[in-house]
Amino acid sequence: MRSGWIIGVLIACLLAATSASAEGGYDLWLRYRPLPPTSAATVRAHAGAIVTQEADPRIASAKAELIRAVEGLAGTAPTSDAVMRPGAILLGTPARSPLVRQLGLPLAGLGNEGYVIRSVVIAGSPTIVVAANDGAGVLYGAFALIRHLQRGDPIDRIALQSRPEVGLRVLNHWDNLDRQVERGYAGQSIWDWWRLPGQTDARYTDYARANASIGINGAVLNNVNAKADSLTTPYIAKAAAVADVLRPWGMKVYLSARFSAPIELGGLKTADPLDPAVARWWRGKADEIYRAIPDFGGFLVKANSEGQPGPRDYRRSHADGANMLAAAVAPHGGVVMWRAFVYADTDPEDRAKQAYTEFKPLDGRFADNVIVQVKNGPIDFQPREPFHPLFGAMPKTPLMIEFQITKEYLGFATHLAYLGPLFAETLAADTYGKGRGSTVARVIDGSLDGHRLTGMAGVANIGTDRNWAGSIFDQANWYAFGRLAWDPRAKPDAIAADWAAATFTPDPRFLAPTVAAMMRSREAVVDYMTPLGLAHLMATGHHYGPGPWVADLARPEWNPVYYHRADANGIGFDRTRTGSNALAQYAPPVASRFADPKTIDEQYLLWFHHVPWDHRMADGATLWDTLVRRYDRGVAQVADTRDTWARLKPFVDAERHGRTADALRVQLEEAQWWRDASIAYFASLSRRPLPAGLPPPAHPLDWYKAQRFPWAPGNPQ
Ligand code: GCW
Numbered sequence: 001m002r003s004g005w006i007i008g009v010l011i012a013c014l015l016a017a018t019s020a021s022a023e024g025g026y027d028l029w030l031r032y033r034p035l036p037p038t039s040a041a042t043v044r045a046h047a048g049a050i051v052t053q054e055a056d057p058r059i060a061s062a063k064a065e066l067i068r069a070v071e072g073l074a075g076t077a078p079t080s081d082a083v084m085r086p087g088a089i090l091l092g093t094p095a096r097s098p099l100v101r102q103l104g105l106p107l108a109g110l111g112n113e114g115y116v117i118r119s120v121v122i123a124g125s126p127t128i129v130v131a132a133n134d135g136a137g138v139l140y141g142a143f144a145l146i147r148h149l150q151r152g153d154p155i156d157r158i159a160l161q162s163r164p165e166v167g168l169r170v171l172n173h174w175d176n177l178d179r180q181v182e183r184g185y186a187g188q189s190i191w192d193w194w195r196l197p198g199q200t201d202a203r204y205t206d207y208a209r210a211n212a213s214i215g216i217n218g219a220v221l222n223n224v225n226a227k228a229d230s231l232t233t234p235y236i237a238k239a240a241a242v243a244d245v246l247r248p249w250g251m252k253v254y255l256s257a258r259f260s261a262p263i264e265l266g267g268l269k270t271a272d273p274l275d276p277a278v279a280r281w282w283r284g285k286a287d288e289i290y291r292a293i294p295d296f297g298g299f300l301v302k303a304n305s306e307g308q309p310g311p312r313d314y315r316r317s318h319a320d321g322a323n324m325l326a327a328a329v330a331p332h333g334g335v336v337m338w339r340a341f342v343y344a345d346t347d348p349e350d351r352a353k354q355a356y357t358e359f360k361p362l363d364g365r366f367a368d369n370v371i372v373q374v375k376n377g378p379i380d381f382q383p384r385e386p387f388h389p390l391f392g393a394m395p396k397t398p399l400m401i402e403f404q405i406t407k408e409y410l411g412f413a414t415h416l417a418y419l420g421p422l423f424a425e426t427l428a429a430d431t432y433g434k435g436r437g438s439t440v441a442r443v444i445d446g447s448l449d450g451h452r453l454t455g456m457a458g459v460a461n462i463g464t465d466r467n468w469a470g471s472i473f474d475q476a477n478w479y480a481f482g483r484l485a486w487d488p489r490a491k492p493d494a495i496a497a498d499w500a501a502a503t504f505t506p507d508p509r510f511l512a513p514t515v516a517a518m519m520r521s522r523e524a525v526v527d528y529m530t531p532l533g534l535a536h537l538m539a540t541g542h543h544y545g546p547g548p549w550v551a552d553l554a555r556p557e558w559n560p561v562y563y564h565r566a567d568a569n570g571i572g573f574d575r576t577r578t579g580s581n582a583l584a585q586y587a588p589p590v591a592s593r594f595a596d597p598k599t600i601d602e603q604y605l606l607w608f609h610h611v612p613w614d615h616r617m618a619d620g621a622t623l624w625d626t627l628v629r630r631y632d633r634g635v636a637q638v639a640d641t642r643d644t645w646a647r648l649k650p651f652v653d654a655e656r657h658g659r660t661a662d663a664l665r666v667q668l669e670e671a672q673w674w675r676d677a678s679i680a681y682f683a684s685l686s687r688r689p690l691p692a693g694l695p696p697p698a699h700p701l702d703w704y705k706a707q708r709f710p711w712a713p714g715n716p717q
Contacts, residue, residue, distance in 0.1 A: 023653040025467030028210050028475055029502035030065075032072025032150070039152040043074035046128055046155055049081045049088040054096035057248035058135030062091055062142035065209065069146045086125035089145070091138050094131065105131045106161075113217070113250075114163025115141030119156060128158060136217070136250045137163075143213040150502045162487070165445040168335070168371070168400060168455030169485035170218035170254065171211070172300065173462070176717060177230065182223050183406050183714045185413040186463030186470035191221055197241035204242060207462070208249035214482025218252045220457075224302035224339065225716060226256040228264040231285055240292040252297035254337070259301060259321065260309035261285070272314040273324035286328035298334035299325055300373070300457075305342045318342070318358065319365040326367040335453065337400065338366075340374045340390060343557065350573075350580035351557040352378040356389045360585075364396035371398040371453050376426040378582070379563075381459075382535040383410050383417075383526045386594070386604050387426050389585035391440045392433025392448075400455030401426070401444045405477045407461070408714065409536075409543050410525050413470020415667045416641065416660075417525045418518035420480035420492030427488045432587035441488035456485040471663055472656050475503065476518065493519055510651035517641045524641070526603075527634025528671040529678075532627060533572070533607035536563040537678070542712030545670070546677040549705055564606070566685045570613050571623070572606035583608060602626075613686045625691045627682065631675040632694060638664070638671045677704035 034040060047070040050063045063080060066089060071077040081088065084099060092100040094107065105116045112134035120127050130141035144160055174182040175189035190203050211219070221239055222230045229235055243253040262268040262281040271278055289296050303310025303321055311321030322338040329336065343354040359372065366372065372394070377385025381404035391399060403423055410417045427441040434448055442448040444456060458481040461469045469475045479499045483490050496515045504510060529546070530537055537560045539547030551561040565573055575582035576595055583591045594600050597609040602617060615623040642664040649657050676697035679690070684701055697704075 023655045025472045025475065025656060026206075028468060029479055029499055030069075030146075030209060030213060031503060032069045034075060035073045035149075035152055040074040042155060043070060043149055044076055045087055046126070047074065047078050047087070047089050047149075049079045049085050051081045051084055051088045051090045051099070052097070053082055053092055053099060054135075056093075056096070056135035056138070058139040058250050059091055059093075061209075061212070061248045061250075062130070062135075062139045065213075066091075066142050066146065069149060073149055084122050084125065084127065088125070088127055090122070090127050090129045090131075091142060092129075092131060093133060093135070093138065095133070100129065100131045103129060103131070105129070107131060107133050110137060110161070110163045113137050113140055113215075115144065115161070117141050117145055117158055117160040119158050126156070128155065139212055139250050140164075140215055146213070147498060147502065151498070151506045164215055164486045165441075165488055166454045166456050166485050167446075167452075168218055168297075168337070168457075169216050169482065170220060170297075170337075170455065170457050171216060171405075171460040171462070171481075172220045172224065172256075172402070172457050173460045174223045174225070174406075175221065176223050177227055177235075179464075180717060181463055181714065182225060182716050183404075183408040183459070184461070184463050185406060185713055186461060186468060186474070187465040188463055190462060190464055191242065193235070193238055196238035200241055200245055203464075204245040205249075207468075208246045208251055210468075210478070211251055211482065212249040214479055215486035216482045217250050218254055218297050219246065219460075220254040220256055220300045220337075222256045224256045224300060225306070225308060226258040226302070228258045228261040230255050231257065231261050231265060231289075233288070236289055236292050239289075243293045243296070247295065252295055253293060254297040254300055255289075257299040257301050257325065258309065259303050259311070270314065271309060273311050273316050273321045274314075279324050279327065282325055282328040286332065286334065290332040290334075296329075296332070296334060298329045298336055298369075300337040300339070301325065302339045302341065304344070305339070312344075317362055317365070319362045319370075322370045322372075323365075323367040326370045330367070330369050334369065336367075336370045337373045337455065337457070338370055339402070340372050340388075341380075341402070348556075350575065350582050351562075352573075352575065353580060353582045353585060356393065356585045359390060360393055362397070363394040366397050369453065371400050371455055373400045373402050373455070373457055375402045375404075376423075379535055381409055383522065383530050384422070384425075384533070384603060385535060386607060387429040387431065387440050389582070391429075391443045392431025392438050392587060393585070395433060395449040398446065398451040398453040398455075399443055400457055401440065402457045402459070403481060404459040405461045405481050406459055406714075407474070407477070409538055410522070410529075411667065411670065412544060412714070413461070413474050414663055415525060415670065416471070416473045416518075416664060417522045418473065418480070418492070418496060419477045419522060420484070420495050421519060421522050423480060423484050424490075424492045427484065430590070432589045436589075438587075445488055456481075456488070458482075458485070472503065472660055473518070475499075504656075505651055507651060510648055513644050513648065517644050520637055521641065524634045524637035524671070527630045527637065528674045529634070531630035531634070532602060532623075533604045534564055535607060536560055539707075539709070541715050542709060544709060544712050545707065546674045546681075546704065548678055548681045549701075565610055566682060568685060568687065570611050570615070571627075571682070571686075572610040573608070574610040575608045579610065613688060624686050624688045628679055628690055628694060631679055635668070635671045635675050638668045642668055672698070673704075677701075680704055 094101040115132040115137040179188040266281040304312040446454040537548040613624040680697040680701040
């Protein structure tokens, strides 16, 4: 009896200990663990009640989240009230809340999504007010306030104000209907199409909460390599069920549309965008969707790219295709996001040039509710690319930028690479489209050319993994995408600090080294995979490990040798006048900056130039020696991060610390593999010795060539 009781107590203690330390990462950055006692007391003093006076679902979400956050951070749940009491947080809009209205806050110019947060005194009581013109703004303001609470910032004299610089802040899910995620490394698709619409999942709500917390207001639910089935009546009902869950969190759903759907679903003989029967079919389809989803966002289309159908099949332009679809959704206020990621198997032109060649002449020919979605760089989500030449070159067309949050080319979810610096680098690039200061950020926020339709898309890294993103640090890439979509000028280190504080701890002894390691992590990947402007050297299909020698794929531009062009004399892709002249697609000040191999920023050298192995770099070293040293530097950086992380153990729970440490160990081995394989291959062409003191590759070149990874995740089906 007695021993049974003791065992029971022991088991209970064990369970409590496990659940307290069970940190799988599901909570993301919305992890409301107790603050240190003084910060917790401050929060309690200011958040004894959450007061709202209107029945808006987004305000209800804001209130529920604040209650949850305060309860977790400060240990006491606030009450929910409709009248003021001391030490309350007031949420609302002046239009519907008399308490907010009487404050006369400066909300003009903040639109529907901006917010003001202020410390005020109402009837003698100190109050924090979160006010906006619309429920969406209140929701975003509530999350901004929570961010400050999580960091333990002083809140007694809080004064914040913000509005998003970009309108459509959307995730693109490359999720197939059987739940396989193209280029997904975090398990299956969270969208359980089979069980929808009758059954939804708590994950959908948590997904929406996470997105709302960083300002993401839309999701394209299905892969751009789309099946027409998504547009059938049963699948529209499924999408509508998802939309119902996302709506109270300020999110709209969109669908990728397969251009040939009128043939596949409508029984028509053609999908020619200028055929009236085709246009009629799409109008009917759009009407049907809007009956089920009144706030449906619109369509995303990948056309005439990598085998997808499109208007070019009928000798029509991309504008013809986009405008026909745009007319179908226009009566409902929908948009068409038309992708510029286009290259044709029949076209011998440098792949980096093809999108510009195809789209630039169409500038000004798109309907008002079309926005052209352009990848950050001209090839394909490489560890580093120069900005896409279409930015700054299509002033009469709204352009949205597409980033890849999932790390197809940066070591999947295994390698730690914080993408904030990659995103920010592109956004800060100056296109010179309208002279100096014409940054990509100004193109996509509409300010450069006066566009009101603006957007940023991120290819999601989300799946059914317990930690959503495949690793804890990959969550930071989702987070950084949202924050930069809200404010394309935000600083990636500040974003990393917010993320790490909310995800782990605001303790500066943890934050400073963690943020520093995150900030160097993407450059490390560049160094050990594709230094000095190299690109697309990943192995076939899965794009995981090194494959710079691959030369046997059907299309020239699928082969790494197409991109590096290394031979006995040198390496790099000549995109100057003597080569493909892709340089001419950039505005003259940009082109001239890139034109000279002596003055170009060395991080782009081999992207634009084929140079001899003995080419002298700015510091006098040869290109060959520099290349090898870059590979080494990348590996050394990963080792450094591994050591830093080991030292941070006291600040992190065992589970998340251990899993990250394991991944860093694998990353280090694989960085070494990348370094060794690449050097073995390039040395076989350059026939030069390694700089003195640097270790030779661990294996002969043939060993690296013989590695096979037949079941790597994420490959297209
Ligand atoms: O990055 C490449 C991927 C494809 C993807 C394509 C695209 C959805 O390898 O898997 O297809 O880009 O962006 O359309």
